[in-house]
Amino acid sequence: MSAALTPSHDEALAQWLDEEKAVRAMLRPEHGVATMAEIAGLNGLQQMQAMLDGKLPPPPIAQTLDFTLLRVSKGEVIFQGSPKFRHYNPMGTVHGGWYATLLDSALGCAVHTTLDPGRGYTTLELKINLVRALNERVPVVRAIGRVRHVGRQMATAEADLIGHDGKLYAHGSTTCLIFDPVKR
Structure with a gap:
């Protein structure tokens, strides 16, 4: 890709922030957990899309x-x-837990998008x-999660945490157990 086609860091940041603003405008204002009745019959991808909608x-x-x-x-x-700043550790940087x-979230939800209706998952390894x-000088980052393998009882995924400038800040992988969920 030529430099003329590659957006500048400022343009990329503006695009990322605009996309987030548009998505947040579609989200429900209250945060919570979907009920079993709300997700009945929906596969994992449909559930994640319903959240975005x-x-x-x-x-x-x-x-x-x-x-x-x-x-999704x-x-x-x-x-x-x-x-x-509220995510900082005592050393003055963002805590590793963040x-x-x-x-x-990216790893597990990537797996979630592959599940049939009525199936659940839990993280076995992260x-x-x-x-x-x-x-705080890094205004925004993206966690991009991708499934590597999904079987009947186990799935693996990988993710990158990148900045609008293309820098890699972290990467990770997971193994998830897939199961028929217990009733809530």
């Missing part, structure tokens, strides 16, 4: 840690988050590598 509530953790679901397709999701939460520090 404002038919299901976004989870409370997204509000707490300043991130949102941006895009079968086997891939994108979350966007804004590192804030990275882990964004990556875990591995992350932090490769660059985050602070």
Whole structure:
């Protein structure tokens, strides 16, 4: 791709923020957890799409840690988050748990998009590598999760946490157990 076709960092940031604003305008204003009745008969991809369409509530953790679901397709999701001062550790950078939460969300939800109606999953293993520090000077990052394998009882996925400037801040992988869920 030629330099003329590649957006500048400022243009990329503006595009990312505009996309997030448009998605947030579609989301339900209240955060919560979908009921079994609300998701009955929906496969995982339909459930994630219903969240983006404002038919299901976004989870409370997204509000707490300043991130949102941006895009979903079968086997891939994108979350966007804004590192804030309230996410700092004692060393003055964003806490590793914030990275882990964004990556875990992208990884698990990528798996979720592949599930048939009535199936659930849980994380068995989460591995992350932090490769660059985050602070408030990085306005926004994206966690891009992709499924690597889905079987009847187990799935694996990988994700990258990148900035609008193309820098990699972290990457991770997961192994998930797939099951028929217990009744809530």
